[in-house]
Amino acid sequence: MDKKKIASTIQTLPKSLTGIQGLDEITGGGIPKGRPTLVCGSAGCGKTLFAMEFLVHGAMMYNEPGVFLAFEESEKDLAVNVVSLGYDLDKLVADKKMVLDHVHVERKEIEETGEYDLEGLFIRLNYAIDSIGAKRVVLDTIETLFSGLPNPLILRSELRRLFQWLKEKGVTAIVTGERGEGTLTRQGLEEYVSDCVIVLDHRVTEQSSTRRLRIVKYRGSTHGTNEYPFIIEETGFSVLPITSIGQEHTVSSERISSGIPRLDTMLGSKGYYRGSIVLVSGTAGVGKSSLSACFSDAACARGEKVLYFALEESPRQIKRNMRSIGIDLEQWEKKGLLVFHAKRPTFYGLESYLTAMHKAVNDFKPMVVVIDPLSSFIIGTNQFEAKSMIMRMVDFLKINNISVFMTHLTTGVNDYTGIDISSLIDTWLLLRDIELGGERNRGMYILKSRGMAHSNQIREFKLTDHGVELLDVYVGPEGVLTGSSRITKEAKEKAEQLLRNQEIENKQLALDRKRKAINAQIDFLKAEFEAEEIETLKNIELNKLRENLLLQDRVDMAINRKGDIIIKTSKLHKPKGNDAKTK
């Protein structure tokens, strides 16, 4: 945005901001200031609204009063027509910020005699401009004069003079014109208004209508050359250039649960960010709606309001189906926390659907919006419009910090969204079928999740009667297994483990036995040794006694023979020994 503003100031051609969403971006700052711009298109394409918005925004936002010269509708009709957009023309007129003038030309009241000019119109316009100091002028639709006044030659020259005069007057003018056969306008107004030409178009392809805007010509300025889809919504005219998405919304770092504990764990243990855009894509029957129901259920349980846009199923059917997996949405609906909005976009048309969504969101002020499924916005070949529309909507929801949960039905494995909106998505869950061993199982993984460390694992996704469960898949040397293959594999592993456990037990028992045997042996040896020891000690004692006795005998004998033997040990002469001998 800032860059664009800078760019527009560099340009030499002064421009006048229209205030119309998206248009100022593709024109690089609005329509040429002080010059007339031609806005043409077929009936009902929004020319008058375009012009009116230009004036109202000028008067309200840019302090540029404006004159609306209406050739087709009366002042009253004009005011009534734009009341629904929240514009109070009567007040603007009273505040001298706008002049409405209905130029009424009745052919049958007019008789033409001789030469004349349109000075009356000039005076009228001049007076209106000067009375409020108008900077903007709308002539809607000046071609009506051709049916009211008989002489086209005079008209043509007068129109040329009028546009010249408007330029000299320095007002930024919008001239509207009805689209003609082979020409941009029925009376060839593009000949006179050559500075900027914008064509509006209302097309119906494959039963769905889209409005488009194209800048055919913009003298002295670059401009977006594409056909841009535009819509007329609650807030008025809105052109949808892809790049003009406002990115100034506040960002919340609050985390909210997905309603599935295991999924929260996968999302950095905390769940989604508040105000983020979550997309679940997958083929038919993989459980996208169940995930949205889980999320809605969790949000309601937190006391948050949820707006559920059911684009294909009826609310009753959703409630019944979700009851089967143990989610009771009815209770929240009764408490007023959950509101279903069930209408097919084919019923409304994209544009009106967006308007209806805006209205529903503004009325209910939810914290969570569920769109199930996104794919029903695509009807035929309107992908581009659908994308722009979804973008606008997502943008609108994001600005309001509303968490968005969208599902998308894909047809193939590689077809992630169908509409290329991946850049919008903050958290993207992918559900897919895993066919293996003659059965189909659901697998889920996180394709991306901005701003959090998330799991890279595939989880088996199971719908049980008590909600959604995420299971680890079997990852082993034989690859990733799910469903009964996983169960068989797991059972097989269990049996193997049992066998191994038994073996270990056996070995331990054998060891125990051996230990016991050895211990017994040790005990026996010990006993044997002890017996031997006692015997030996006894012998030693006996021998000692015998020796002493012998010695004593010898001493005694020597004493008897009165021999002179040297008694070496006094011990032997102790009375004790004598005692013993005497004993």
Next chain:
Amino acid sequence: MKNRINRMSDEALEFEQAIENAESAIYHLRLYVAGTTPYSVMAIANIKKICEEYLKGRYELEVIDLYQNPTLAKGEQIIAAPTLIKRLPLPLHRIIGDLSVVDRVLVGLDLRKAKAK
């Protein structure tokens, strides 16, 4: 307006009556001009001549300069200049141009039946 409703029954007769009425009714005419352009001068001269010739003594003519009364342009739904408005008798008619084609002016003033129409 009543004339118009009854017209279906006997259009020719009604028309004759209208012309008869026109011959006696008071005419209230306003000529709006834009300053003193040649068209204005021509128109003023022409209408004066026509009035004197066809409506002598039973007409009121106002000549208004739009430059001096710009609000009247809106109020009277004027876009072309000069514009002559026949305010009375009804129906209201606008005659635009310099009034140089007398026949057509008379048709516009309901003083003569239109030939080609």
